[in-house]
Amino acid sequence: MQEHSKHGFDAAQTEYEAFMLEPHDWVPNNSKLPVVIYRQAVDPAIGDLAKAFELLFARNEWPPQWRDGIFDYHHFHSTAHEVLGVSDGSADVIVGGPGGKVVSVSAGDVLLLPAGTGHCLQSFEGRFRVVGAYPAGQQWDIRREALTPQELAAMHALPFPKMDPVDGKHGPLCEHWLNAA
Template sequence: MKHEFDSAFHPADIAFKTLKLAPHAWVPNNSRLPVLIYRRAVDPSTKDLGKTFEALLAGNEWLPQWRDSIFDYHHFHSTAHEALAVISGKAEVIVGGPGGEVVSVAAGDVVLLPAGTGHCLQSTEGRFQVVGAYPEGQQWDIRRDALLKEEIAAMEALPFPRSDPVAGRKGPLLQEWT
């Protein structure tokens, strides 16, 4: 699915796709909220893509907290939604837990993972690195096991971010996560 939206920071033709995931084995995923994958959210030839993404994310109320790769084991975050902005290289990432969907990403792309969404680095090309960011007020955890009923309820009760990590208050998150 391709959507277009306006942004003062980006071209008007940023494409994104949605990915709906059901619970799978011990990975809860998030059956209410789709994964959003933004293609070329920022031009990959931008001089310092890391700083550019960090400024963009912070300006949209998603706090950049680290730069690194993605863990090469299946995991999810139950206490925060996560935006992964690709600042270098290419990768294949398994989304949805073991046996999930393989998603190809490259510099300039952003993957928005609702809390509970399993993810794991499968392979890389070049020096693959991302910026990890989270909505203001949410602190991430790392889970590799099933959640208790109370933990699932707490995860599902997480507040929606006030803005899209890529396009602020005009972005697709505000339409797709309603």
């Protein structure tokens, strides 16, 4: 499933794509919730993109927790959904685990990963940096091995965020994720 749409962030229009991933090897992915990539969610011309992403995510109840790159090894988070706002540079990121889908992101883009979604930095240009945020009340972990059946059930039972990290109550998360509930 891949969809394209436009949703506003302030006066700008944000294009996004959403796609599903099936479990792959030791990476559970999330067969119920799509990955969402927002293109140019924040205009890179505004200057301090990291600060802009922190303010945007916090306003939408996804408290920012760090600024850094993406690990260059395959991993996923089983205890939290994750949003990554690209504040500097550009990169190719493997989504879905080893052999997964390669997506290109650049400054101003946002990558929304449901819990269980494998991701790994494949390559980058410039000083590639992202702002990482998670729904209020969720604490992230780093997993590099298969989940037990109990851990998988707990991952699928995570509460849905109340708001889309980019577009608040009107974004793709609300359209795709909440409809999957």
